[in-house]
Amino acid sequence: MHQIIPTEDGSVTLYVPGLNEHYHSIHGAIQESRHIFICAGMEYFLETHPDRITAQKTLHILEAGFGTGLNAYLTLLRATELQIPVYYHTIEKYPLCPEEIKALNYPEYFEPENKQLFRQLHQCPWECKQALTPYFSIHKHQDDFRNIGFSHQFDLVYFDAFNPDVQPHLWTTDIFLRIHQALRPDSLLVTYCVKGIVKQALRTAGFTLKRLPGPPGKREMLRATKN
Secondary structure (H helix, E strand, O other): OOOEEOOOOEEEEHHHHHOOOOOOOOOOOOHHHHHHHHHHHHHEEEEHHHHHHHHHHHHEEEOOOOOOOOOHHHHHHHHHOOOOOEEEEEEEEOOOOOHHHHHHHHHHHHHHHHHHHHHHHHOOOOOEEEEEOEEEEEEOOOOOHOOOOOOOEEEEEEEOOOOOOOOOOOOHHHHHHHHHEEEEEEEEEOOOOOHHHHHHHHHHHHHEEEEEEOOOOOEEEEEEEEE
C-alpha cells in the first residue's frame, strides 16, 4: 500500500516509496487541484468559451490519471454549483485499493451531503458511463494513457500524470499528439509541470503555451491551447 501523508491544507495525499513520488502537492492537495484543474482549467474554459457550451450543452473533460479521484470530485462539485453538465473521462492504469480510498479525507472539507458522492466515484464500475448527478457523468478507463485513441471529442484535458522524472513515457510528443487529436479545436490542456522537455513536446504536438502562477509551493503551471 501507499503511505498516507497529510499536506499543509489538512487534506492528505499518497506517497509511493518505490517512485519517491506523491500523488498531490505536500503544500496542499485540495488547493493544488482546485488551483490547476478547476480555476485555471474548468472555470477558465467556461468563461472563455460560453458559445461552445451553449451549443453542445455539455463540457467534455479527459483526465490523465484518476489516482485519488480528487480532480474528478472537485469537478463534480463545481459542475453541480454552476449547473453545467460535465461528461468526464478518466484513465488510470493502477486503481487504488479499497483501504487506500477509505483513508482519503477529501469529503470532510465539503458539505456532508456530498460525502457519498466521493465514495460513488470510486465504487462505480470501469469501462462504462455512469451518471452520478444530473450534472456529472463519468467514464473510467483502466488502461495505459499511451493507448488512447479519441478523436475531436474533448474540450479540456487535465494532465496529472506523475512527473517526467518518474514517468517520462507519458510526457512525450507522441502522447501530446494523441491528446491534440482527442481535443476539439481551440480546446485546452492544463498541467502542473513546466519542465523544458514538456513545453517542447507540447509545442511540437501543436499547442500554444501560457505559463501561469502556480499553487502554493510551486511558482508556475502550464495551460496549453490546441492550435
